[in-house]
Amino acid sequence: MEIVEVGPRDGLQNEKRVLPTSVKVGYVSRAIAAGLRRIEVAAFARPDRVPQMADAEEVLRSVPRRPGVRYVALVLNGRGLDRALALEAARPDEINYVVVASDEFSRRNQGMSTASSLGAFRAVAERARDAGLFVTLTVAAAFGCPFTGSVPVSRVRDIVADAGPLDEICLADTIGAGVPGQVTELAAAMRTVAPVAPLRAHFHNTRNTGYANAIAAVTSGFVALDASLGGIGGCPFAPAATGNIATEDLAYLLNRSALKTGVDVTAAAAAGTWIGSELGLAPVPAQLGRAGDFPLAS
Incomplete structure (x- = not known):
């Protein structure tokens, strides 16, 4: 089961403390050392709205390039894609x-309706694929909206x-409102x-x-799950949206459920504790750094 590490982007963007590029690169390096191989490292967003991501270009120029490691960047419009493509050799592998x-x-x-955003996506996706980038469509607030409530599966x-055409579909419970039954229902709808x-x-x-939703996703045919080291993050535009599920806790759950993740949970927990200290969070939301790993039966 693949874990996509989103802490360097979705994790950091909702934290009050703006970290220097060097610390972000250290966070990514620790993620790689813990066995994570697909990492969302930046967002090409407006610096005045998301100051935590203002150094997106510098992060992508600075992260270590290792065989088998893929970097993802969030893009919200054509201008964001222009910024990603302008990096040339330092481009992300995916948007x-x-x-x-x-x-x-x-x-x-x-700043636009869902229909307008979807139209912009189609144009951006075509350009990104022409440039050789893998494209993920994330449907945010798929499990509920903080302003209007329930979101129908049909929507x-x-x-x-x-x-x-889609390389990958990501369904996001942006405000943590979903339950396992919704996961199953949405998965069935996607297959239609x-x-x-x-x-x-x-x-x-x-x-x-x-x-619980993560396990429902596994049994419903999802092949990748997002998580952040330390369980940090949230959406800065959604009231009371707390952190992502924690990479170390999720990896423990999956590893002990006979689902290989490639993640060393002890190293992941250490990375989660470290980024928490850099952010002034004591403790981080993740549990594994406090409880420790528990060995499998021999």
Whole structure:
């Protein structure tokens, strides 16, 4: 089961302390040392709105390039893609484009309706693929909107159906409102409109359902799960959106469920504790750094 490390982007963007580039690169290096191989490292967002990501270009120029390690950058529009492509040799390997499922949240987050955002995605995706980049469509607030409440499964299904060709679909519980039954229902809906696209999920643990949702995703055919070392992060445009599910806790759950992640949970927990100290968080939301690993039966 693949874990996509999103701490350097989704984790840091909601924390009050803005870290220097060198610390962000150290965070990425620790993620690699813990066995993570697909890492979202930056967002090409407006620096005045997301100051934590203002050094996106410098981060991508500075992170270590290792065989088998893929870097992801969040792109919200054509200007963001222009910034990514301008990096040339330091480009990300993938872009992650977010379309918000509810119009109200989309306008607050991206200044446009869901339909307008989806139209922009199609144009950006075509250009990105022509440049050789892997493209993920993330449907944010797929499990609920902080402003308008429940989001119908049909709404998410229709967004994906209208998106055009997809390398990967990521369904995001941006505010941690979802429960396992929704995961199962959304997975079934995706298969009616995108039967072969890989499914990825992004869960927050706002209401303590994130890890239950992760197991539901595994059993529903998702092949990748987002998480952040330390369990840090959230969405700066969603009220009360707390951290992502923690990489170290998720890896412990999956590893002990006979699902290979390639993640060393002890190293991951140390990285989570370290980034918490850099952010002034004591303790971080993750549990494994306090409890420690527990050995498998021999």
